[in-house]
Amino acid sequence: MLDSLRGAVDPLESRHESDPAAPTDLKTQIIRFFLTGVLSAVVDYGLLQLLMLTGMGYGPAKALSFVAGTLTAYALNRRWTFQAEPSRARFIATMCLYAVMFGVQWGLFMLLVPWFESMGWTMFWSTTVGYVIAQGVEAGGHVRGTLPLTELVPAVVEVADRAGVAVVAAGGIGTAADVRAALALGAHAVRIGTRFVATDESDAHERYVERLAAADADDTVLTEAFEVSWPNAPHRVLASCVAAAADAAPGPVAYVDEATGSTPLDRYGTRPPTRWTRGDIDAMAMYAGQGVGAVRGRVPVAALIAELMAELVGGAAT
Numbered sequence: 572m573l574d575s576l577r578g579a580v581d582p583l584e585s586r587h588e589s590d591p592a593a594p595t596d597l598k599t600q601i602i603r604f605f606l607t608g609v610l611s612a613v614v615d616y617g618l619l620q621l622l623m624l625t626g627m628g629y630g631p632a633k634a635l636s637f638v639a640g641t642l643t644a645y646a647l648n649r650r651w652t653f654q655a656e657p658s659r660a661r662f663i664a665t666m667c668l669y670a671v672m673f674g675v676q677w678g679l680f681m682l683l684v685p686w687f688e689s690m691g692w693t694m695f696w697s698t699t700v701g702y703v704i705a706q707g708v709e710a711g712g713h714v715r716g717t718l719p720l721t722e723l724v725p726a727v728v729e730v731a732d733r734a735g736v737a738v739v740a741a742g743g744i745g746t747a748a749d750v751r752a753a754l755a756l757g758a759h760a761v762r763i764g765t766r767f768v769a770t771d772e773s774d775a776h777e778r779y780v781e782r783l784a785a786a787d788a789d790d791t792v793l794t795e796a797f798e799v800s801w802p803n804a805p806h807r808v809l810a811s812c813v814a815a816a817a818d819a820a821p822g823p824v825a826y827v828d829e830a831t832g833s834t835p836l837d838r839y840g841t842r843p844p845t846r847w848t849r850g851d852i853d854a855m856a857m858y859a860g861q862g863v864g865a866v867r868g869r870v871p872v873a874a875l876i877a878e879l880m881a882e883l884v885g886g887a888a889t
């Protein structure tokens with residue numbers, strides 16, 4: 572039974588056994604593994620959409636497309652990527668792993684699709700696009716947005732609603748009150764950046780976190796100053812670091828210590844200061860959004876989320 576199954580997924584087996592290919596190097600294997608993953612995803616997704624077009628229910632369609640995608644990946648990886656010799660033990664182990672993956676993926680699919688549909692999403696969009704992010708000009712870091720969230724979110728929601736796609740608002744959201752305001756504009760979720768820079772789990776330099784904790788919305792500026800290796804890309808940072816970089820001498824402002832040695836960091840470089848950076852930290856890109864006033868110091872991520880959730884679910888004023 573297993574042999575006939577393996578034969579089904581591996582029609583070239585006999586040729587392989589009599590003519591083993593030379594082992595490929597690691598780089599080639601990584602590239603082939605990646606290409607195989609892409610092709611398998613195309614097979615899985617393409618077949619899913621095709622089967623649903625023929626009127627098949629999404630449960631059976633997803634099951635069939637998963638099996639087709641998985642067998643494609645197995646056959647290609649064994650024959651082409653790793654050029655492995657046939658092994659019954661490995662085949663059984665791989666199929667067990669795929670069975671677990673199938674359970675997780677199919678289960679999630681069966682749970683999420685009815686939920687997406689209940690929100691009015693069309694089947695095509697609910698199986699294709701998860702959400703779009705509407706980034707307002709208030710955001711920290713690199714900013715594509717040019718409008719404030721108050722204008723941007725309703726406009727994006729109007730278009731996205733027609734396609735049945737959720738909208739995630741980002742930019743200047745620091746408190747539960749900000750979250751509520753974004754949801755009131757029509758967003759389905761929010762994305763928060765700057766506040767998570769000041770967490771225990773973040774690698775931000777301590778001085779960067781101290782500067783964030785002392786800052787308010789008015790202390791941020793939208794600039795193109797930190798442009799080395801990424802020109803013409805507007806970004807919002809603390810105004811203090813733009814001034815400090817202007818005062819710094821040309822050449823490297825800092826160094827980052829890595830396993831391979833010490834790397835100099837150019838003045839006006841895009842890299843923010845991390846725990847491994849030393850030098851003129853104040854003159855480095857300290858990305859910060861207009862919600863920075865909510866940062867009071869470094870906290871664990873769990874505490875930050877608990878704080879936001881308590882205020883949101885409890886309805887406390889912020």
Ligand SMILES: Cc1cc2nc3c(=O)[nH]c(=O)nc-3n(C[C@H](O)[C@H](O)[C@H](O)COP(=O)(O)O)c2cc1C
Binds near residue numbers: 763
């Ligand atoms: C430290 C930091 C680095 C960021 N880097 C990028 C980036 O490289 N590319 C990008 O498109 N956005 C970047 N962003 C923007 C975020 O994707 C997100 O839109 C933003 O953080 C949301 O606004 P908020 O920081 O006010 O919460 C960065 C933000 C921060 C805080």
